Amino acid sequence: MKFGCVLILLVWLPLAAAQHQTATGPVQLATRYDADINLASYLISEKLDGIRARWTGKQLLTRNGNIIHAPRWFTANWPDTAMDGELWTQRGDFERIASIVLSDSPDQRWQQVFMMLFDLPDNTAPFARRVTTMQNLVKQANNPQLLVIPQFTLNSQQALEAKLDTITAAGGEGVMLHHREALYQDGRSNHLLKAKRFSDAEAKVLAHLPGKGQFSGMMGSLLVQTSDGIQFKIGSGFSRKQRLQPPAIGSWVTFKYYGVTQKRIPRFASFLHIRPAKDKP
Numbered sequence: 001m002k003f004g005c006v007l008i009l010l011v012w013l014p015l016a017a018a019q020h021q022t023a024t025g026p027v028q029l030a031t032r033y034d035a036d037i038n039l040a041s042y043l044i045s046e047k048l049d050g051i052r053a054r055w056t057g058k059q060l061l062t063r064n065g066n067i068i069h070a071p072r073w074f075t076a077n078w079p080d081t082a083m084d085g086e087l088w089t090q091r092g093d094f095e096r097i098a099s100i101v102l103s104d105s106p107d108q109r110w111q112q113v114f115m116m117l118f119d120l121p122d123n124t125a126p127f128a129r130r131v132t133t134m135q136n137l138v139k140q141a142n143n144p145q146l147l148v149i150p151q152f153t154l155n156s157q158q159a160l161e162a163k164l165d166t167i168t169a170a171g172g173e174g175v176m177l178h179h180r181e182a183l184y185q186d187g188r189s190n191h192l193l194k195a196k197r198f199s200d201a202e203a204k205v206l207a208h209l210p211g212k213g214q215f216s217g218m219m220g221s222l223l224v225q226t227s228d229g230i231q232f233k234i235g236s237g238f239s240r241k242q243r244l245q246p247p248a249i250g251s252w253v254t255f256k257y258y259g260v261t262q263k264r265i266p267r268f269a270s271f272l273h274i275r276p277a278k279d280k281p
Contacts, residue, residue: 025054025082026121026186027063030176033195039160042177043128043151047194048116049173050088050097051279055115057081062102066278071106074113077141083134084119086149091171098276116149118176121184127191128180151178160195168197198256201226201266202275205247209233218243222271224253230264237271247274 053068054061057080060068068087087101089112100109117134125133134148154160164174174196182191203224211220220243221235234255238246247253252275257266 025056026184027054028084028119028121028185028192029188030192030194031188031190033177033193037177037193039157039177040153040155041181042153042179042193043131044154044160044163045118045149045151045176045178046167047173047176047196048086048088048149049091049094050086050116051101051276053085053087053101053115054121055083055085060115062278064278068101069104069106070101071110074106074110074115074145075143077143078146079137079141081137082120082122083115083117083137084121085115085117087113088116089113094273098273098279102276102278110145113145115146117147118149119184124183126181126183127178130184164195164197198258200254200256200272202252202254203227203232203234205249205251205253206231207249208246211243215243219246222246222253224255230266232265232269234269234271236269242271251275252277 051068052063054063055075055078060070060075062068087097089097089100097113100107100113117138119127120130120133123130123133131148131151138146138148154163160175167174174194177193177195179191182189185191203226205222206225207223208219209221209223210216211218218240219238221233223231223233225231234253237255254272254275255266255269256272257269259267261267
């Protein structure tokens with residue numbers, strides 16, 4: 001059955017673990033999807049690949065607590081309550097999103113950005129009620145840049161399989177499953193799950209290795225190291241421009257992979273994008 005592959009690809013390992021930050025207060029993190037759940041008990045949304053942001057009620061911050069310099073009109077009429085969301089434009093647009101929202105000088109490109117709400121960290125109600133509250137807050141704000149990530153339900157693994165196929169084929173990452181009765185939790189939650197066709201993680205660039213053949217005179221691969229000390233090479237996923245101007249040594253990159261070897265080296269690692277320093281998990 002195809003669904004078994006999804007579970008294998010989503011096994012959580014220290015390699016891909018994110019440490020929750022406290023600069024913005026409680027930060028909830030997802031764990032891996034497990035097929036042994038009652039899907040009807042979960043609200044499901046698409047996993048967006050943007051910049052996670054926290055509205056404190058007064059200012060917009062990254063997960064690390066860095067100020068996001070949004071234009072005043074972007075946050076006009078937003079409520080004075082804490083909100084978690086994803087600054088997002090469209091699928092497959094992470095690097096452009098980062099260049100827009102992490103700039104110290106906001107420009108007109110912010111008009112293409114939306115704050116897609118997915119939770120209320122200070123709200124003590126179950127998640128299903130928090131969704132209703134978010135919808136009411138957005139309606140009251142009447143600001144076109146502030147939206148709630150659409151939530152939907154699925155009742156079978158086959159339906160989840162089909163949804164994952166559709167989203168992945170369209171360039172999306174996967175889905176998030178949030179138990180209707182779950183309370184907001186600081187750190188990794190067993191009631192907030194993610195399902196994707198691949199895993200991803202961050203690694204620090206140690207060196208540029210020269211290319212051969214068609215990549216002669218360019219970067220052939222990156223030598224990288226994960227936060228837990230695993231070193232390996234990433235040689236695919238780069239555009240020609242990126243091979244001519246590779247990520248700087250010392251910078252962090254996000255890569256995707258399909259499981260790990262016995263030595264915990266990621267299998268079939270492929271470059272996704274540079275991780276901005278302000279947004280490093």
